[in-house]
Amino acid sequence: MPRTIQIFALVLTLLVSSTIVAAEQVKLDVGTDYGKRVVSDKKQTVWVRVGLTGFKMESEKKRAAVNVAIVLDRSGSMQGDKIKKAKEAAISAVDRLASQDIVSVITYDSNVQVLVPATKATDKAAIKEKIASITIGGNTALFAGVSKGAAEVRKFLDEEKVNRIILLSDGLANVGPSSPGELGALGVSLMKDQIAVSTLGLGLGYNEDLMMKLALKSGGNHVFIENASELADIFNKEFDDVMSVVAQNVRIKIQVPEGIRPVRVLGNDADINGQNVETKLAQIYSEQDRFILLELELPAGEVGQKMDISNVTVSYRNMKLQADDVLTGKTAIEFCKTEKEYQASMNRVVLEDVVAMVANEQSKMATVYLDNGDLKGCIECLNSNGKWLQENSVKLKSKKLKLYYTFNNDQLNQILDNKTNLARKGMRAVQLQNDNQQRYQQKTERDKSSGRKR
Amino acid sequence: MKIKTIILLLFVVILPTTLLSWGGYQLAQKQSEQIETQVRELLADQLTEIDSRIKKYFSIQEALLEKATSRPFPTLDSIRETVNSTGIIDNIFIINPNDSLAFPNLISPLNQRERDFHEKIKTIVEDGDIRNQVLQTLGIKRNRVGALQNLNAIPQDQTDATNNLNSNWVPKTGAGQDFQSGQQSLRRSIQENLIQQDTQQETARDQESGGQLPQQLNRRFFNVLSDREKQTNRSDVLETCSGWFVWYWGRGLNLIYWQRLASGRIVCVALERSRWMSDLVNELPESIANPTDRELLSNKKDVRTTRIVNSNGATVYQWGDNPTDDLVLAADITVSQPLNSWRLQMAVDPSIFKSQTTVGANIVLGIVASSIALIAVAWIFIREYNKELTEAGRRVSFVNQVSHELRTPLTNIRMYAELLGLDLQRVNGIDSEKAQKRLSVVESESERLSRLIGNVLTFARNQKHKLKLHETTGVVDDCIESVLSSFAPNLEKINLEIKTDFSASKEVRFDSDVLEQIVGNLISNVEKYASDGEHVCVSTRYDNGVSEIVVQDDGFGVKPADRNKIFEPFWRVSNDLKHASGTGIGLSISRELARLHGGDLRLNPTEIGACFVVTLRTTEI
Incomplete structure (x- = not known):
């Protein structure tokens, strides 16, 4: 009973002050x-x-405090440029934190190390020094890495903060639970605690289904990073998101x-x-x-x-x-x-999203074809999807649909080029970004090539 | 002789060393086994300590879930709200007292997730697995408490307050009766025989479902008893109890927490598998971040990795050092319930078992020291022995030289004595006879001396392995005849009669000097030791290239104990001065010579006196 009154009172207050609050x-x-x-x-x-x-x-000064766990893969495959860029990206991300924010850093290989236990981001130098000390190890205990990240976030868990785990991985989880289903279920459970997991898949070696499920089910972002040089940019975007909830x-x-x-x-x-x-x-x-x-x-x-x-x-x-x-x-x-009346009642915004989402379901179908080894079916599916997106982007004059058309085309071309792994990762990332309506998105092939030219 | 000594000494050194080493090895082995057991126990203790965290985690969950499941769920939304807001809960299902599912029930408006869940749990509810476990739990509990007063507490009327949530929560009466008959049979079984309860329960189950329960027996489940029940005496309120149900589904072990409420309904919570695994990971230690710090902190040798493995043997989580192939499994314990098909394992670097107190090294050191001491003793002994040997050699060579020096004048004495004898034969008279007699003493004594010197020289040559045969053609009997004739005067003096029986008159090849020396020695011994006897028999034989000479006296003979010793050099029957003349090398030399000549010198056993048999290989021409 008191709760209903509370809500009622709140609604009343909000209605009264709607002009100010709006x-x-x-x-x-x-x-x-x-x-x-x-x-x-x-x-x-x-x-x-x-x-x-x-x-x-x-x-940004008035934003909600964030409570973020950075979980970094330090498995053997991260050797070289990858770990270097990852460390740089994490360090520059830490720089963006304010003193009320909470940060923790976890690394994992075969084992998990809590490098920086959850702490207020006041002594940034010490945190950055710790990140800089990360070395390369063995296998990929991804499940445990996320778990420990969640444990660190939970230390300061409250509804006034934006609670987030940022997981970077470049490989297949091979220690502990490692199926997309299990990680997805963990995501569901974490969402109930209001902890979102953003998953950054680096290179072509990671399991996109696992990373995507974890992000999707927990309400985090997912992005496929083909090149380690994009890491700093992606980390930046991720923090833009986290800091603008x-x-x-x-x-x-x-x-x-x-x-x-x-x-x-x-x-x-x-x-x-x-x-x-x-x-x-x-x-x-x-x-x-x-x-x-x-x-x-x-x-x-x-x-x-x-x-x-x-x-x-x-x-x-x-x-x-x-x-x-x-x-x-x-x-x-x-x-x-009449049909005319019907057509006149069209809501462009709604229809655009409907087209995008239906196309997204079609893209998922194409992935299923691909997984079943039916390349022809996959290509057909992508072809018809491209047509659908193309037609509607013209009809609705939609830039958004045009972009999805470009993605669809990229994937189609990659498959025709026999780069199925690359195509699949791209598909999965775009599908999730659609489902999740992620703000920062996958780069199109054109973006990438123009980026390189610069 | 020398080789024998060295072997003996080596034996003296090696045997104790070996024994010591073996003993030491055994001791070290035992010690290291002991240490290994101790280390293993210690590590197992550490795992038990880890396990207690898991235990604690589940008991906390138990408390939370007990609270969650005790809540009344008046609407479907209230269940959904609980499921959606609790991370550990995957879903909830509620079993009516009549075994039907109160939730999720396909007749009520379920969403897709709930429909899927219904599909998943349908069988375990239909098979009555959970209810059987509830009954078992109750039975064991009652068994333990011994109080049976509450057995009538199963309600006849099952429409309790919470049953009106939804029309299909009303029990199916038929199933309810079956359930009750099961309950009654259980009740009976507890009353009749508490010990045989398990079998009785089988009967109960059979009655419930018409004997179609083979598969549920295969399904693994167990009890965790909770003592959190409140006993009441009211007839419409049931005993409450709770426990864990383990259910293998999908990727492995799934946990269901159940609580039977006083209303008889069983509220079950399917735990989110990924979540409790994740929570367990967080209960367990993490690895130390920086390996270099760790090296500084602790002994570098102490490498260990601990892991928790699931029922399929796959690692769920591991911590400590990165696992490598060198590590060996040192401790392995079962995780406590409800995860008792999981294991905690610790692998360590095998060097951890090696003794830190260097017991083994101490033993090795001891063995080495005692071996060195033994070798030193042996070395000193050998040195002393060699010194003495050279000393003796020097003495022998001195005697040898002296003997050589003596030989020339002795030869001269004998020659001139013989010449003098010839001169005296030409002179007649009593004086000459007297002189002849005295001269014969000189001759016999000088002959004795010459034999003595001969023996010494032979001995010396034998020592230097320089004895050689100089075979010539001759008759053995003649040679012996001449020896006997030289002894004749002396034997006559002591009234010993020589009897001869010669039958080796063939011409053969032999070393006459050797034969003379052997026979001379034997007769000389007769003269010395058998002077009490009356005669000495010397017989010869020749047979197929072997000449045999037997010298038999009737003196006091040789004691059986001394039979072998008499052939040893420098050994004498008695040191009594009466028999003291002689060096004690005569028989030894004689045997050596006989053997050199392809024969032997033996002492044949006889009843009276001594009987020496000489055999020589003498080839016929």
Whole structure:
């Protein structure tokens, strides 16, 4: 009972002061692909987009404190440039931390070493010195490395901080649990504790499924780093993300009226509990557009009939105000007579995301083909996916879809070039970045070549 | 002689050294075994200490889960909320008293995750594995407590307050009756015979499910008893108990915590496998960060790595030094329940077993020292012995030289005595007879002296291995005849009659000097030692290239104990002055000579006196 009152009071306060607070509140936007539907006897589907936009973090000084564990692979394969660049990247990342932040550094090979136990980032010189002392070891005890990282983060775990493990690996986990399923399950468990794991896969030797699952399930980022020279940049971007979290523990509840069947959710793992759809996002970054797509199956209707199709409630922790916040929204459709009306009701933003997400599912299919050794099927799948993205990017004038088209094309070309490992890592990374709507993304082949020219 | 001594000395040195070494080795071996056992025990203790952390972790989890499962779950959302907010919980399932699943139940609106989970756990619920374990736990507990007053506490009415969550939480009556009959049979079994309870429970289970339980017997499970039950006497409240259920599924061992509530419902929590493994990793030590620090801190030799391995033998986590191939498994213990199919293992550098107190080195040092002492003693002994040997050699060579010097004048004396004898024969008269007699004494004494010198010289030559035969053609009998004739006057004086039986009259090749010396020695001995007798028999024989000469007297003979000793040089029957004349080398020399001549000199056993037999190889012409 007291909790309900509290929430009620909070909602009331927020409503009253909405004009002031609005700038520092996550924006909820619920929409459908087409607001109007042509009457039909057949069941038809509608996509509901629940979009959340993070407010702008005005200055890094006012950001929430971070509690980060840097977990570095020091297995034999990291020898040379890789470990050197990794150390440099970690050192420059430590430089960015402020005194209220918590940092720990863990290294792993066959064993795990807690190089810097969780500590306030005040004596940066000592921390950097420790990082500089990292040497090369043996195997890859990735599971234990992440576990110890989690233990260090837990020492200072609280909802006012952004809790994150940054895992760098270049090899296959070969000591301890090492299946994507097991690491994914660990990710799920860590997400419940509000600890996200960002996984940085370096080179072509790591297990992308494992790294991707861990990141996806825990709400962290994943990126495939082909060249060690990109490490500093990626670390920087990762820290940009960590330091710009504006909302955490975001729970989205969509209540669907009876008669309408929730079919599936794209863009995040979600539970469909009867008429209720529930999902949880680890965080929203500053100015990030984060959305999920819900596919619904509509019953037959009459012309002019308006139908509420979803009631959305979002609760989250506002990291700026350090307070809990609740947002609500809803969406409805109307049945119309003509195709023209239907086309006119198109919501470009929603449709763009729908196309992207459907293409993403198609890309996953292509990966399955690839894994089954069906190269032809994979190529066909990527081809049709490319077409779909290309057509829609023109139709919707979407730069985003154009980018996905480029990725798709890159992967297709890599497969045609027989670089399947490279292609698969790229596919996996883009798929996750789509699912997770990661802010910093994989580089396209063109980016890379232009980067080299510079 | 010399080689024999060296062998003896070597033996004297080597034997004790070997014995000492062997003993020392055994001791060192035993000691090192002892040390190894001690080290292993110590390491196992360390693992037990590690295991206690795991134990502690699970008991904390147990306390937390007991609290979580005691909570009433009035709605599906309340279960979901618990699952979604607790990292360690993968999912929850609740078994009704009638064995049906209260949650997840396919009739209620489940999400995909819950449907998958239902699929996963369906069989263990249907097979009654968990309920059987609950019954077993209760049984053992009651058995232990010995208090059976609560056995009537199984409710006839199972619609308790929590059962109205959902229409399908209502029990299926048929199954409920089966369950009750099982319960009753269990109850009976406990009452009848507490010891034979296990078998009775089998019966109970058979009754419950119509005997179709073979596979659940194969499934591994165990009990962890929790004493956290509250006993009540109210008839509608059941005993509560809780425990761990181990379930092999997917990638290996999965843990389910169950608690039977007073309502009879069993609330089970499937633990998130990755999470408890991760937590275990965090309970266990990490490795020391900088290896160089470590080297400074501790003995470099002390390399060890510890690992926890799962039921498949795969390492889940390891710490300490990086494992290498040189390390040997030093301690291996079972992790305590519920993870008792897992093991904690420690591998160490084998040098850790080597004694730090250098017992082995001490033993080796002792052996070396005593061997050196023994060798020194032996060396001193050999040196002294050699000194004496050279001294004796010098004495022998002195005697040899002296004998040589004596020989020439003696020859002259004999020659002139013979000449004098011839001169005297020409002179007649009593005076001449008297002189003849005296001269014969001179002759016989000088002959004796010459034999003596001959013996000494032969002995000396034998010492230098310079004895050689000078064979000539002659008759053995003639040679002996001439020796006997030279002894005749002396033997006559002591009333010894010589009997001869000669039958070696063939011409053969032999060394007459050698034969003369041998026979001379033998007769000389008769003269010395058998003077009490009446006669001496000398017989000869020749047979197939071998001449045999037998000298038999009837004196007091040789004591059986001395039979071999008489042939040893410088050995004499008696040091009594009465028999003292002689050097004690006569028989020894004679035997050497006979052997040189391809024969031998033996003392034949006889009843009276002594009987010496000489054989010589004499080739017929």
